[in-house]
Amino acid sequence: MAIALVLSFSVFGLCGCEPPRPNGVEYEIFLGEHALHKIAPSVIKNHTGGEGSFFICYGVYSGGSTEVKRLVTFSWYSKREDAYLTTTVPLENVRIRIREGLKERSVAFGLYNSNEIDSLNRINYFLETEGQQYVFDHGYILNVTFTVAPEDWPVNIEMPLNQPSKRNIE
Numbered sequence: 221m222a223i224a225l226v227l228s229f230s231v232f233g234l235c236g237c238e239p240p241r242p243n244g245v246e247y248e249i250f251l252g253e254h255a256l257h258k259i260a261p262s263v264i265k266n267h268t269g270g271e272g273s274f275f276i277c278y279g280v281y282s283g284g285s286t287e288v289k290r291l292v293t294f295s296w297y298s299k300r301e302d303a304y305l306t307t308t309v310p311l312e313n314v315r316i317r318i319r320e321g322l323k324e325r326s327v328a329f330g331l332y333n334s335n336e337i338d339s340l341n342r343i344n345y346f347l348e349t350e351g352q353q354y355v356f357d358h359g360y361i362l363n364v365t366f367t368v369a370p371e372d373w374p375v376n377i378e379m380p381l382n383q384p385s386k387r388n389i390e
Contacts, residue, residue, distance in 0.1 A: 244344040247331070248300065249352065255297035256325040256366060257304055261311070264289045294366075296327045307364075309356055315365040322369040330362040 266287045290311040295304045333339035339360070346354050355361060 246344040246347040250329040253326040257295040259294045317367045
């Protein structure tokens with residue numbers, strides 16, 4: 221009797237259980253490899269400054285800082301939308317894979333927690349409400365991997381100790 225009860229519960233449990241699925245399939249826009257059309261680097265400099273002065277204690281304050289962001293803008297083909305989408309990511313999120321004899325350049329995306337339903341639901345929500353760039357800007361895409369041919373990525377190594385200093389030039 222106990223064995224029959226255990227077997228019936230296990231069969232019932234196996235038949236009634238289906239793994240949870242995300243609400244929607246919008247996140248699938250980032251799955252797989254996508255045709256790569258253009259890549260362009262850019263640099264953004266943000267300068268913040270401050271000034272100040274004192275009256276009684278005689279003094280002047282002046283300062284500031286400059287933040288430099290190196291970005292990569294690229295166009296990739298979305299089969300889901302049947303269009304090229306343009307995306308910008310920080311350079312540190314870019315990976316390069318070099319393949320000999322490659323005919324078509326491609327890009328693939330590393331999704332944040334791609335196995336968690338809650339994470340995929342958030343990606344779906346933000347794709348619908350904010351757009352694909354929001355998903356990139358807020359960390360749901362961990363990295364971008366470009367697969368290119370060797371001629372697209374020539375070796376160009378500049379060692380810091382082999383560079384002439386500005387003092388020697390002037």
